[in-house]
Amino acid sequence: MNNYTCKLRSVGNPDHAQYAPVSNPKFVESDTLTGIASAAREYISFWNLGGGNWPKTIVKQHGKPVAIISYNGRLWDFRDRSKEIPCAS
Numbered sequence: 001m002n003n004y005t006c007k008l009r010s011v012g013n014p015d016h017a018q019y020a021p022v023s024n025p026k027f028v029e030s031d032t033l034t035g036i037a038s039a040a041r042e043y044i045s046f047w048n049l050g051g052g053n054w055p056k057t058i059v060k061q062h063g064k065p066v067a068i069i070s071y072n073g074r075l076w077d078f079r080d081r082s083k084e085i086p087c088a089s
Contacts, residue, residue: 002029004036006059006069008043013052023047033059033067033075037087041073 009025012018028039036059044054051071058078059067065078067085075085 003031003061004033004059004066005029005063006036006040006057008040008057009055010047010049010053011055013050015052016050018053022053023049033085034087036067037069037073037075040069044071044073 006028007025008028010021010023012020012022023043026039026043028036028043030036030039040057043049047053049071054071057069058065059069059075067075067078068081069075075087077083077085
């Protein structure tokens with residue numbers, strides 16, 4: 001059973017005259033946080049997203065929020081966003 005889930009998506013960036021999402025949403029599951037972070041980096045690359053297109057992206061473990069994925073694919077503790085969660089790339 002996959003421990004972690006995340007919905008990857010984008011938002012439009014008004015600085016570039018984008019007013020709607022520029023990608024199709026994708027639901028990902030993984031047994032590891034590394035797998036989730038890797039899927040996020042691949043998604044960003046595939047859709048050629050910029051930082052202004054990346055919304056708050058929450059990773060859940062068994063339905064409970066545990067991490068936030070930043071645009072650079074790094075993971076941050078959901079409760080204390082100053083704490084990075086180490087993850088192999």
